[in-house]
Amino acid sequence: MDFGFGPDDETFRTEARAWLAAHPGGKPGRDWERLLGADGWIGLGWDTPDRRYGNRTATLTQQVVWAEEYAGAGAPARTGHIGENLLAPTLLAHGTPDQQDRFLPGIARGEELWCQGYSEPGAGSDLAGLRTAAVRDGDTYRITGQKIWTSLARDADWCFVLARSEPGSHRHHGLSFLLVPMDQPGRIEVRPIRQMSGDSDFNEVFFDGAVADARDVVGGEGGGWRVATGLLARERGVSTLVQQIGFAAELARVVRQAVATGAAADPVLRDALVRQWADLRVMRWNALRTLGGTEEPGAPSVAKLLWGRWHQRLGELAVRVRGAEAATGPGPWTPEAYGIDDTQRMFLFSRADTIYGGSDEIQRSIIAERVLGLPKEPR
Structure with missing residues (x-):
C-alpha cells in the first residue's frame, strides 16, 4: 500500500493543526468530547458519505493525519474512544438502520459515552466461556451476571454487552450482542478496581436483572459471536496505528531523558x-499492511503480541534510564492515589499489556490453531 500523504492530506493537516492550536488546555471528559x-x-x-451524523468524512490517510496532529498537540485522552472507534463501526457493519x-x-456529538462488557471472571481472554445471561422477557431482555476490566464504566451512559441468550448453549453458540443503558440503579452496580499505579481505570460491573430493549440486539439473537469478533478485529486494526503514535511519543520522551541524564x-x-525504535517501525509497517486491505488470518493476534511486549520493554527501559530515582515518586501520597509521575505510571500500567485485550497465551493459541493448523488444545 502506498501510504504517502498528498496535497489534500496536507490541507487537512493544516486545518486539524489550526483547530487544535485554537483549543489548548482541554481536559478529558464530556466537555472535551x-x-x-x-x-x-x-x-x-465512519463510512457515512452523506454525513447524516454530523461527522466529517476523511480518507484513511487523513485519519492518520488527525491522529498524528492530536498526539503532537498533547490533546486530552479520549473518553469517547470506545463508542467512536469500536461500537460505531460495528453498528455500521452489523446494525439496523434504526x-x-x-x-x-449521540456518539458523533460527543454526548453519549460507551463501555465494553466482554471479559468476565473466569472468562477473560477466553471470551466464548462467558456466563452472563440474557433472558427474553417480552420486548426486553433481563441481564444477569458480572463483567470485569471494564474501562470507563463509571462514566459511560451505555454498555455493549456480550451475553448468553440461549440457555444450555456452549462456547460461541447462543450469544447475543446487546446495547444496555447504564442508568439502572439497583440493577447495575459499578465497582472500581484499584491498580498498583494507584489509578482505577478498570471496573467490575454487576448486572442484576438489568433491562435491554429487544430492538437493541445487534446482529440478531444468537449472532453475538460474529458481531463481537468483528468488533475485536476493528479494535486491533485501525486503532492499533493510532496507538502506535502515542507509543512513538513515549519512546521519544525516554530517549530525550536518556540523552539529558547521560544514560545514553x-x-x-x-x-x-x-531496538525499540526499530521494532516500532516494524509494528507500523505491519499495521499499514493490514489497513491496506491485506486480509491475513491471525493478523490481529500478531499485532497484539507485538505491541504488548514492546510497551512492557519500554516501561522497563524508562525505569532503567531514571536509575535509582525511579524507585521514589514526587508525591503527594494519599490513601486514594500514589504520587507517581508519568514514567512510573507507564511502567506499572504496562505490566498489564500482555494480559488485557487477550493474553499473550491466548493470542499464541489463535495463531497456532487458525494460521499454522496445529491441533486445538483440549478443553
Whole structure:
C-alpha cells in the first residue's frame, strides 16, 4: 500500500493543526468530547458519505493525519474512544438502520459515552466461556451476571454487552450482542478496581436483572459471536496505528531523558533504545499492511503480541534510564492515589499489556490453531 500523504492530506493537516492550536488546555471528559463533536472531529473513519451524523468524512490517510496532529498537540485522552472507534463501526457493519440512526448521532456529538462488557471472571481472554445471561422477557431482555476490566464504566451512559441468550448453549453458540443503558440503579452496580499505579481505570460491573430493549440486539439473537469478533478485529486494526503514535511519543520522551541524564552513553542501554525504535517501525509497517486491505488470518493476534511486549520493554527501559530515582515518586501520597509521575505510571500500567485485550497465551493459541493448523488444545 502506498501510504504517502498528498496535497489534500496536507490541507487537512493544516486545518486539524489550526483547530487544535485554537483549543489548548482541554481536559478529558464530556466537555472535551462535546467540543470535538460540535466541530465534526468525531467519527472521521465512519463510512457515512452523506454525513447524516454530523461527522466529517476523511480518507484513511487523513485519519492518520488527525491522529498524528492530536498526539503532537498533547490533546486530552479520549473518553469517547470506545463508542467512536469500536461500537460505531460495528453498528455500521452489523446494525439496523434504526440502531444506526438512534445511536450514532449521540456518539458523533460527543454526548453519549460507551463501555465494553466482554471479559468476565473466569472468562477473560477466553471470551466464548462467558456466563452472563440474557433472558427474553417480552420486548426486553433481563441481564444477569458480572463483567470485569471494564474501562470507563463509571462514566459511560451505555454498555455493549456480550451475553448468553440461549440457555444450555456452549462456547460461541447462543450469544447475543446487546446495547444496555447504564442508568439502572439497583440493577447495575459499578465497582472500581484499584491498580498498583494507584489509578482505577478498570471496573467490575454487576448486572442484576438489568433491562435491554429487544430492538437493541445487534446482529440478531444468537449472532453475538460474529458481531463481537468483528468488533475485536476493528479494535486491533485501525486503532492499533493510532496507538502506535502515542507509543512513538513515549519512546521519544525516554530517549530525550536518556540523552539529558547521560544514560545514553551506556552502549547496552543505547542498543536497547535503538531496538525499540526499530521494532516500532516494524509494528507500523505491519499495521499499514493490514489497513491496506491485506486480509491475513491471525493478523490481529500478531499485532497484539507485538505491541504488548514492546510497551512492557519500554516501561522497563524508562525505569532503567531514571536509575535509582525511579524507585521514589514526587508525591503527594494519599490513601486514594500514589504520587507517581508519568514514567512510573507507564511502567506499572504496562505490566498489564500482555494480559488485557487477550493474553499473550491466548493470542499464541489463535495463531497456532487458525494460521499454522496445529491441533486445538483440549478443553
